[in-house]
Amino acid sequence: MSRLWLIAKREYLSYLRTPGFWLSLMIGPIAGLIGGFGPTFLEHSAPAPxxxxxxxxxxxxxxxxxxxxxxxxxxxxxxxxxxxxxxxxxxxxxxxxxxxxxxxxxxxxxxxxxxxxxxxxxxxxxxxxxxxxxxxxxxxxxxxxxxxxxxxxxxxxxxxxxxxxxxxxxxxAKAEVVRFSAKHGKSGKAMHDIAPTLAAFGMAFLLWMLVVTGAGILLNSVIEEKSNRILELLMTSASTVEILAGKIAGVAMLALTVMALWAGMGLYALNHYAPPGIADELMKGLTANHAEVWFLAFFGGGYLMYAAIVAAIGAFCETPREAQTLFGPLMIVLTIPMIFMSSAIRHPELPMLRLMSWLPPFTPFLMTARLASNPPLWELGGSLVLMAAFAAGVVWFSGRAFRAGALSTAKLTPAGFLGVLVRKEA
Amino acid sequence: MSPALALEGLSKRYGALDAVRDVSFEVRPGEIFGFLGPNGAGKTTTLRMVLDLVQPTSGRLSILGRESASAVRNRIGFLPEERGLYRRMTPIDAIVFFAGLKGVRPAVARKRGLDMLEAQGLAAAATRPMKALSKGMAQKVQLICAVAHAPELVILDEPFSGLDPVNQQGLEQLIRDLAARGATVVFSTHVMAHAERLCERLVLMARGRKAFEGTVAQARAEAPRALILDGAIPPEAAAALPGVTGVQSAPGAEPPRLILTLAKGARPADALRAAFAQGLDVQGFEAREPSLHDAFIILTGEGRA
CATH class of the missing domain: 3.40.190 (D-Maltodextrin-Binding Protein; domain 2)
Incomplete structure (x- = not known):
């Protein structure tokens, strides 16, 4: 059994056994329900003025x-x-x-x-x-x-x-408007048109949630190993690549488990509680123009990019408080695509959005959100290649930083973290 | 037979600080080797270089016939100075995990781990989370994690620190058992008593340099012997005896007691014979051999500080 697999398995099982995992698993759908029906419920809960x-x-x-x-x-x-x-x-x-x-x-x-x-x-x-x-x-x-x-x-x-x-x-007198679209060329079923949009937005939001959740789990895990002096011991048993890749893979397995369970819950709810045909339309939206394949590719690259950075940050920190100094700016970067995601759904061809979706840190989220507008293949492929190259660079740098951080006893500073880039040996 | 571990001019510099300077020594296969020195002498940095956790600034090393520990990591067991394990993991799961990283199949690791936990009196704690164990128990579990894959070379960094005398004795026995089954054991410590009881050979480090390499007996020979004389003997007369380099009075002793420090190679019998010949009031005497602690003070220059 390879070391990478052992490390990934330990990472996966250790978090799966905690009550926190099951709580966060339930909180996702509950938050979705509250977000979706909360405002209407609030309005209806008050008597009419x-x-x-x-x-x-x-x-x-x-x-x-x-x-x-x-x-x-x-x-x-x-x-x-x-x-x-x-x-x-x-x-x-x-x-x-x-x-x-x-x-x-x-x-x-x-x-x-x-x-x-x-x-x-x-x-x-x-x-x-x-x-x-x-x-x-x-x-x-x-x-x-x-x-x-x-x-x-x-x-x-x-x-x-x-x-x-x-x-x-x-x-x-009232004119009746019948909807047509160039994509479907027929009228009546509004769900035809909005299903890909809803699916793309759902996928982009899910990706964002998984990256943020995965990053949080990974950060805590590395901090625990650093503060308990386990990282040094691990490094005498496995290479930095095996440790880093194992941890990232373990948390990715957790994220995929969450994704599968949420998807299962969503499908169950759609089949049992949504009006007839909605589930089929959404499934068509999810698979339109191979959206699910692009989603997985963007998820892989995006997750790898952010997970590697977070693992490197964690390797320098012994407490979550220390981690905040570097994790805070990263969260700000992660918030930017969240702000533009709804615009990417409504106006996917805005020049600014097209430009932003080429920036690797934003590509996974904005490109996924734009999937509904069926962007040209060269844009999808090009941004994916650029993101993959950027992710490779991030992983390389993070690997160095992770090793330096794991073996360092010095206090974390942003300068020290970036110094890893130029230092010959940590 | 090629050495299990050989260092040749190994140095490590951090900016302006020379943490380790030009250290060379060899550890023979199957021996218990002490790596001694006061705090900050460069022991841990040297061991981290040996384990490929830190790159040396200069010098070379050979470990189990290879140039890097990474190439033979499955044949090495390591107990770091600062210890810790996954708090929610049970001892047996931790042993299976770390042995698994060294290539041991889960079933074999589990069986071996349970046997070793039982031998250390920890069978009942095998399935309790680590956070529920005492510090001594957790330390034993970590040691088992380090050796459950039956390594050829075991490196223990300050293994006795934090253990009570009973657990220290248990650990000494475990180290002897490892050596008895053919493993080479290198351990660092600043407590000389353990080294004196366990080591065949040792290296003494001081201020980043090697201060001594040899057997325990050779190290002790570096320290002066002492002759204790009881009686009303004038200190000046005692200082004039052959081979005596220093005289100290033991306060409050009855009859009065003088502790004479002898020069390196001087025999206590010569000084004693001269004392009798001069008619000094010798009511009692004792020749005291130097301990490794005495040698440590002399060789590392700690006494001069």
Missing amino acids: RLAVIDLAAPTGAGARLQAILTARPDFKGQHPTAVIRPFPAQGDLAAVEAQLKRSLSDPNGPIDAAVVLTGAADHPEVRFWSRDVADNREVQSAVADAASTDLRLNRLKASGISPALLASIET
């Missing part, structure tokens, strides 16, 4: 019409309406009414959460929206503005002599 319509305008029935338009809106119906209309017994002129509103809205247990006060003439209304805070009830405010504009528009059309029947038909 109560809105009062107070008409102080000339007796034209503007308040009643506004109320009718609002209650006819689809988003004011159903189980989770944008708002519900409630009466507010206000009396007096505008100043008096608004003073009452101010008092009522200042009370968290008051009868309403927002109010719209209509003043002015029918053809020139002023719509005054009141809520507890400026930032409160933005959606309600937008619905009120919409409804008031509709009323104004209808009023003016009516004033110009258009019959009520024509008005009704104008109001209900």
